[in-house]
Amino acid sequence: MTAKHYDLAVVGAGIVGLGHAVAALRRGLTVAVVDRASTIGGASVRNFGHLCLTAQDGEAREYAELARELWLTLAPAAGFWLKESGTVVVARADDELAVLSEFQDARGDDEVRMLSAGEVRELVPVGDGVAVGGAMLPRDLQVDPREASLAIAQWLEAHGVDFFWSTAVLAVETGVVHTTRGRVAADAVVVAVNYDVDLLFPGIAEAHGIQRCGLDMLLVDADLERPLSAPLLTGWSLLRYAGFTGLSSAAGLRARLADEHPELLALDLNQMYTQRPDGSLIVGDTHYRGADVPPFQSEAAFDALLEQARLLFGTDRIRVRERWQGVYASAPDEFLLASPAPQVRVVSVTTGIGMTTGLGFAERVVGKLFSSAPALAGAGTAG
């Protein structure tokens, strides 16, 4: 397949695999990326493009901060759309406002700015009388998921990273990646195949409790009063991200939503929205976990997502452009990092925050694998 010997071979060209290639390039290393698909089509294009760092905690927060700097450097270098948008969280009830207020107390003014109902309406077109208040998380970012990872891959290729598309990896050992087109030799190998860890390393997947999490998503055109100035989270999101869920007021919110909306809780709803540069709105999402994701998406779930959007934005004029299913790896821990053989790492972001954290996680993994090669400043090589 190739006689070349690389410093690093990466299996998987999603944002996590690409992050490892970026981190290696920053150290002046030679890199090959192998993906079984003909282009990027996994979770890294099926998401909201929401770089939601403020709501993260612990290890995820550390990776998200690192990733933020890398996103800000990569966007102009690779030429893709990135908005320093912040995030708006709309509160529709006092208990949601209480969680945001506790979050503000914990994080301070630089990270969380409380908003009045009127200020929420100025930033996002929620219906009249819907909001009781909200918060702005000013450090969060937004990218267009249809564009960003692809642009990073093209940028890497232009800087000498070799991509082997339509090439499935069958097995990995120290120094060698075995593929359907032959072998790739490399000093180190990183396997970043998202939920498909169980196909290459079933023992690791079992030991870490890795499952697949399926999500129902929509792209819609909506007649809104004005565009969304930022990604929009709701009270449902306050039950989700680690920065919120650890707060004492979150338990009461969960109990109230479970009582009032058991059907939405059963869908494991995270009601949230991002608006792409062309004006279309990404609407989501539901969650269902298992060893496999059923191929049959429930229309009832889409009905619920659309009904919630109508209620929030106070409009019936919402037309569906696309529906799709996203899948990501899910496990009790937020990150998988395993070493099945010397100089081989198996990595996965095992909750739905890989766009936010993946680049930072990768930077840490490569930094440890190649500790003698310091990273250059910026995203990569000159030019």
Ligand SMILES: Cc1cc2nc3c(=O)[nH]c(=O)nc-3n(C[C@H](O)[C@H](O)[C@H](O)COP(=O)(O)OP(=O)(O)OC[C@H]3O[C@@H](n4cnc5c(N)ncnc54)[C@H](O)[C@@H]3O)c2cc1C
């Ligand atoms: C609907 C949805 C919404 C989300 N929203 C957000 C969000 O707004 N913000 C956020 O931070 N995160 C979000 N996430 C999570 C984020 O998208 C994922 O965590 C991230 O994209 C995972 O990246 P990845 O590189 O691990 O996986 P993927 O992008 O799925 O890439 C894995 C790659 O591995 C390749 N591969 C698999 N097996 C092999 C093999 N044997 N040989 C060769 N190649 C192989 C696949 O072809 C694929 O290209 C969302 C996820 C989903 C599904």
